[in-house]
Amino acid sequence: MNNIWVICKKELNSYFVSPIAYGLMAFFALVAGFFFYSATAIFVQRSMESQMMGRGFPMSVNEWVIRPVLSNVSVIGLFLIPMITMRLFAEEKRTGTYELLATSPIRDYEIIVGKWVAALIMYACILAVSLLDILVLFAYGKPDWKPMLVGYLGLLLQGGCLLAVGTFISNTTRSQIVAGVGTFAICLLLWVLDWVSAFETAAWAKVVSYLSVLTHFEPFSKGVIDTKDVIFYVSMIFLGLFLTARAMESQRWRA
């Protein structure tokens, strides 16, 4: 446990001494801010229209602002995640510091989990930037906070799952660029798998679309925690980290 924290702290440190962390946060602040602004603008316009047409019941901020914004943010994650994970192992292998980690009295899984947790914290910090926008919503309206919390939990689970995939890919190469591009490609694939369900209803299409990380995010964005989805994400995280451990082991024997 202590070893995991040692690795995690070192990774966080190297995230925050590099300009990339701040660059990603700034980029995310801009994009998330834009999503909030446009979603809010649409919301305001629609509610005025609906009032003029004499419909009594008020529209929900959660449904009209939070939900679409969270869905968009989860797509932005696909772009952020490769940037976060690409250097995790690839850079250490290139510079040779990997040899230090691998010859220290610490287990493979502690290195892997430490790095993954650091990546998750980094991702959470980036997401946290969007809390500023949420604060604005609270200042002007009365959104329900519980579904929001569920939405952010969903973002973290989905992120954690893609970060585990990225950790694995970074472990298989010495090049950050290869790791980044590879992770992006796989993330994209895991995202678009859902599209087959639009034109195919056979059993295989159901299986394929089940593997899409975005399908499982839908309920979270509505504020619903479905055990099925939590299990999906958690098992994907385990699978990614397990594959990383297998890769480390087999590299040792094959080397």
Next chain:
Amino acid sequence: MIKVEGLTKRYARNVAVDNISFEVEKGQIVGFLGPNGAGKTTTMRVLTCFLPPTAGTAQVAGFDVLESPLEVKKRIGYLPETPPLYPEMEVVEYLDFVGSLKGLPSGDRKRRVDEVMEKCSVADVRNKLIGKLSKGYRQRVGLAQAIIHNPDVLVLDEPTSGLDPKQIIETRELIKKLAGDHTIILSTHILPEVESTCEHVVIISKGKLVATDTVANLTSRLRGAETVMVEVGAREGSLDAAHVFGKLEQVAGVSRVTARDPREGHARFEIESVKERSVRAELARMVVESGWNLHELHTVGLSLEEIFLQLTGGESAASTGESK
């Protein structure tokens, strides 16, 4: 302290280490000598549990590298060929990180970091970024990293490669200073390095063990090979090189004389002496007494190839041509 038996490491295509066995006693400082590609790094990587052996066993402080890698790793300090440094970290920060990685409790760590910085003379750059340090400093930070947890065994892979002469001397001094507290195994492809730092030597070539011995024994086994270069010129007029050649051959202790290309009108010869005999004084006296000028006289150090030639009776000489 270190016990290697029948160690073999096969990579996908080639056999890097082929059935080597040697032992290192507690407190010894052992030189691991061999030309590039001999399998030094590979052997060290097996000892440090970075790579598993294909066959055979390796034990450190009684623990097998395959059966209890964590116990082995706790007892080894390792400086790989390229020091494993994070350029974005400060020296103190880095050593503290390595200390925690090696399992030092946080209470002892600060004191220990100060100690090793002092020992390796890097205290003056404690708050500098590692990426900004010179090569000599980096190597010393690498050494500091290896001793941070006060390991029983130090494994140093070519600790002086890529340094300038002054840094090489400093690093060797530092290693000798560390010798008291640790059992050290260091690899090198330069013979003088072994002579100046180690008590024992393990020589490998092409993955095979060539010799293990004390440095003193090794040098006396090799002493027969003293080779002297002389450059002789006439006081006036021209020199009869054949005459000089004949005279040189007659000097007591000389076993062979080879004429070399003349330089600036001076005749040059390479002279080998018989075993256990230094012939430089006699050579000098003979040249001067014969009325010639002695322009140069120096011993030619044995190259690694010649050592292998000596040790293996000539067979592997051609195959070790890749050494530097």
